[in-house]
Amino acid sequence: MKRQKSTSLFQPELVKEALKQSFIKLNPVKMFRNPVMFTVEVGTAIMLLVCGWVALGETSQGSLGYNITVFGVLFLTLLFANFAEALAEARGKAQAESLRRTREETPAKVLTSVGVEVRNSAELRQGDVFICEAGDVIPTDGEIIEGLATIDESAITGESAPVIREAGGDKSSVTGGTKVLSDRIKVMVTTQPGESFLDKMIALVEGASRQKTPNEIALTILLAGFTLVFVIVCVTLHPFATYAGATISIAAFISLFVCLIPTTIGGLLSAIGGPRPAGQRDHQVGPGGRDGGRHRYAAAGQNRHHHHWQPQSHPFLPGAGRGQSGV
Numbered sequence: 001m002k003r004q005k006s007t008s009l010f011q012p013e014l015v016k017e018a019l020k021q022s023f024i025k026l027n028p029v030k031m032f033r034n035p036v037m038f039t040v041e042v043g044t045a046i047m048l049l050v051c052g053w054v055a056l057g058e059t060s061q062g063s064l065g066y067n068i069t070v071f072g073v074l075f076l077t078l079l080f081a082n083f084a085e086a087l088a089e090a091r092g093k094a095q096a097e098s099l100r101r102t103r104e105e106t107p108a109k110v111l112t113s114v115g116v117e118v119r120n121s122a123e124l125r126q127g128d129v130f131i132c133e134a135g136d137v138i139p140t141d142g143e144i145i146e147g148l149a150t151i152d153e154s155a156i157t158g159e160s161a162p163v164i165r166e167a168g169g170d171k172s173s174v175t176g177g178t179k180v181l182s183d184r185i186k187v188m189v190t191t192q193p194g195e196s197f198l199d200k201m202i203a204l205v206e207g208a209s210r211q212k213t214p215n216e217i218a219l220t221i222l223l224a225g226f227t228l229v230f231v232i233v234c235v236t237l238h239p240f241a242t243y244a245g246a247t248i249s250i251a252a253f254i255s256l257f258v259c260l261i262p263t264t265i266g267g268l269l270s271a272i273g274g275p276r277p278a279g280q281r282d283h284q285v286g287p288g289g290r291d292g293g294r295h296r297y298a299a300a301g302q303n304r305h306h307h308h309w310q311p312q313s314h315p316f317l318p319g320a321g322r323g324q325s326g327v
Helices: 012-024 035-055 064-104 197-206 214-244 250-260 263-272
Strands: 107-112 115-120 129-133 142-152 163-166 179-189
Touching: 012 064, 035 064, 035 214, 035 250, 035 263, 064 197, 064 250, 064 263, 129 142, 214 250, 214 263
Parallel strands: none
Antiparallel strands: 107 115, 107 129, 129 179, 142 163, 142 179
16 A cells, blocks of 8 residues: 555645635634634624724724725634634545545455455454555554564554564554554454544544643633733723823724734634644553553654653662661
């Protein structure tokens, strides 16, 4: 199987779908999930009303061109934030489709009572036994029951160095989608269809089962707090301006508010925290609570190695002139 090429960021079909979703995501119900951009949308709606008010003859709010310009900038800001999020989602779905094709197109050499039978990897069931030789792609998750092999797990885990997997011990687990580089192994399937690591990765990439990370939640709370503070700041400007005899237009208030709040971070937060490419996953625990010798780390341009340290105790030896009880 040929290695799947990474999806281009600005493919025409992805951009077209992202542009469509940019307008669909203007729904206040969806925008409410992002407090920062929701307040920007409220300000944009207010500016639309102000533009209509000025068009009807109101002169205290500045010229119509000025208000339309402010409205246009705010509207484009909303579209940009929605476009970034929609593009990340579209790219994640494209990668999930690539992974799904990888799973469906991988053949499995299943051992039967009459010999070796080639099946589609989607037809494998828990308990089936298949063999893999040098150059074969492992069709699904399993446990090596015979043999030893060097396996390239870079397509799944991001680790560039091949790993050795062998029958018995805690390094006998193999993952679907990895490639056997040498030798021959016999593997027993340990997962049901739809429950393999590759299936879970597809679900994560598509975002169907993705939950916000603690860092995302903390950052969202922080941004919401900043937004609330600047709402109070901008609201209190009006009585001070009235006391000083100054006139501040609604467009000026909203422009100041949008400049003060963390609009850029708020707009890109969902895109940054959206579905991640394959090979950029956190550590996954293997079947039965064991690590199974499989370490999956985020591949951020470097390999990360995990070491286990187990303390060992040694008996105390008595010194000269001291008994065992004295020690």
